[in-house]
Amino acid sequence: MSNFIINGGKKLTGSIRTNSAKNSAVAILCSLPMIKGRTVLDDVPVIEEVKRIIEILISLGLKINWLSKHRLEIINVGKINLATIDKQAYQKTRVTVLFIGSLVKRFKNFILPKTSGCKLGKRTVNPHIIGLKHFGITVKKLNNKYSIASQRIKGADFTMYESGDTATENIILAATLAQGKSKINLASPNYMVQDLCHFLNQAGAKIKGIGTTKLEIHGVKKLKPVKNYCLIPDPIESMAFISLAIATESKLKIIGCPIEFLSLELEKLRLMGQKMNISRLYKSSSGYFDLVDITIIPSKLTALPDKIYGRPFPGLNIDNLPLFVPILTKARGQTLVHDWVYENRAIYYTELNKLGAKIMLLDPHRVTVTGPTKFKPVATECPPALRPAINLFIAMIAAKGKSILKNCYSIDRGYEDLCQRLNKIGADIKRVD
Known part of the structure; x- marks a missing residue:
C-alpha cells in the first residue's frame, strides 16, 4: 500500500488535463x-x-x-x-x-x-x-x-x-x-x-x-x-480538480472538461460566487462529446441557500456531490448536503473534521457543512472509498504543513499518476510505496 506525504498550503498554478473516464x-x-x-x-x-x-x-x-x-x-x-x-x-x-x-x-x-x-x-x-x-x-x-x-x-x-x-x-x-x-x-x-x-x-x-x-x-x-x-474525458476528475483549485484558493485551468456533465455543478458554483472562465466548445477525440477548458479564479464564496444533493443525470452527478464538501468549507454560511444514494458515504465526510472542518453528521445520509474554515495538517488512514478519499487528499493539499495519508489504494483505483501530475502544477507531494 502507498502512503502520500503532503507538504500542503501551496498555491497551484498553470493547467492540468482531464484524463479519460x-x-x-x-x-x-x-x-x-x-x-x-x-x-x-x-x-x-x-x-x-x-x-x-x-x-x-x-x-x-x-x-x-x-x-x-x-x-x-x-x-x-x-x-x-x-x-x-x-x-x-x-x-x-x-x-x-x-x-x-x-x-x-x-x-x-x-x-x-x-x-x-x-x-x-x-x-x-x-x-x-x-x-x-x-x-x-x-x-x-x-x-x-x-x-x-x-x-x-x-x-x-x-x-x-x-x-x-x-x-x-x-x-x-x-x-x-x-x-x-x-x-x-x-x-x-x-x-x-x-x-x-x-x-x-x-x-x-x-x-x-x-x-x-x-x-x-x-x-x-x-x-x-x-x-x-x-474514451471520454472524466467529468468526475474535472470536478475533482475544480474542487482542488477552490480549496487551495488557486487560479487553475482544467483542460478537456465534458461540459454536458458538469453544467449544473458549475451553476451551483456560480450561485456561490465562484468566478471562472470557460472556453469555447470543442469536440472530444471520439467526436461524440463537447469539451471546454475551465479556469477557476480565487473567489469569496457564500453557502448555497438550499440543500445540495446528487441526482441521476442530468442532475448533479452523484459522484460529484462529495467533491462539493471541501468547497463548502470555504463558503460563508451553512449548507446541508444530502447524500441519499449510499448508506454511509456521508459518514466519511466527517473525516475532514480531523483537518479543522466543521461538519456535523445528522444521519447516515445528511451532513451540515459550516464555513469558512481553514484546514490544518494531519496524519490519517485513507477512507476505503474513492470519492471520500480524494476529498481528504484535497483538504491535505490545502492545509499548510505536513500531512500523511496512509494506504492510498482507494485513490489509485480511480486516478492515474496523481501525485506526479499535481506536483507539476505546484503541489508538494511525495509518494512512498
Whole structure:
C-alpha cells in the first residue's frame, strides 16, 4: 500500500488535463468478451481498477497488450474459459457484475463470483437481476457467487426498476445480442452509458436514443472488432480538480472538461460566487462529446441557500456531490448536503473534521457543512472509498504543513499518476510505496 506525504498550503498554478473516464473504461473493457477479433482502445487510464479488469480478461483467455502508455490492444480469439477466471481481481471491483451481460449470450448456464468495490454500505444488484429477467435471464444470488441461466435471449420492452448507470449498462450488453428489438425506459443517460453505447455501435450494435432515458436496441447476431475508439474525458476528475483549485484558493485551468456533465455543478458554483472562465466548445477525440477548458479564479464564496444533493443525470452527478464538501468549507454560511444514494458515504465526510472542518453528521445520509474554515495538517488512514478519499487528499493539499495519508489504494483505483501530475502544477507531494 502507498502512503502520500503532503507538504500542503501551496498555491497551484498553470493547467492540468482531464484524463479519460474510469467508469467508461471499465464498462467498455467488460464488453470485450462479446467481440471476437482485435480491438484497440485509446486514452485508457492506467489505474488500479482498469488493471483489475485487464487481469480478469487475461484469465478468461483474451490477450492484452499496451501499445503505448494509454493505447490498449485487446485480442479475443473466441475462446472464453470461465474455469480460470481470476477471482481475486474479480472481487475487488463492483463493475465486474457487467460480465453477466457480456457472457450470457455465450453461456446458457454459468457461475460468477460476487463483487466488491468501494465500501459504501449495501449496494443492491436487484436492478440488474430484475432488468435481465425481462430477457429470460435468471440470476440467483448464492453465498459467494451468482448463478446465471438463460435459454433463448429475446428482446424486451420494459421500464428499469432503477435508473442506475451499471444496471443500464448490463441491460444494454444483454440487449445488444438478444433476438429482436428492445425498448428500455428510464435508462441512465450518464456519460459512461453514452460512451459504452457509442463504442458498441462502432462494433456493429444498433442502439438508438443515446443520451436519453429511452433506448431502442435492435439485437444483432454478432459484433465486429473496433479498430480505434477514444474514451471520454472524466467529468468526475474535472470536478475533482475544480474542487482542488477552490480549496487551495488557486487560479487553475482544467483542460478537456465534458461540459454536458458538469453544467449544473458549475451553476451551483456560480450561485456561490465562484468566478471562472470557460472556453469555447470543442469536440472530444471520439467526436461524440463537447469539451471546454475551465479556469477557476480565487473567489469569496457564500453557502448555497438550499440543500445540495446528487441526482441521476442530468442532475448533479452523484459522484460529484462529495467533491462539493471541501468547497463548502470555504463558503460563508451553512449548507446541508444530502447524500441519499449510499448508506454511509456521508459518514466519511466527517473525516475532514480531523483537518479543522466543521461538519456535523445528522444521519447516515445528511451532513451540515459550516464555513469558512481553514484546514490544518494531519496524519490519517485513507477512507476505503474513492470519492471520500480524494476529498481528504484535497483538504491535505490545502492545509499548510505536513500531512500523511496512509494506504492510498482507494485513490489509485480511480486516478492515474496523481501525485506526479499535481506536483507539476505546484503541489508538494511525495509518494512512498
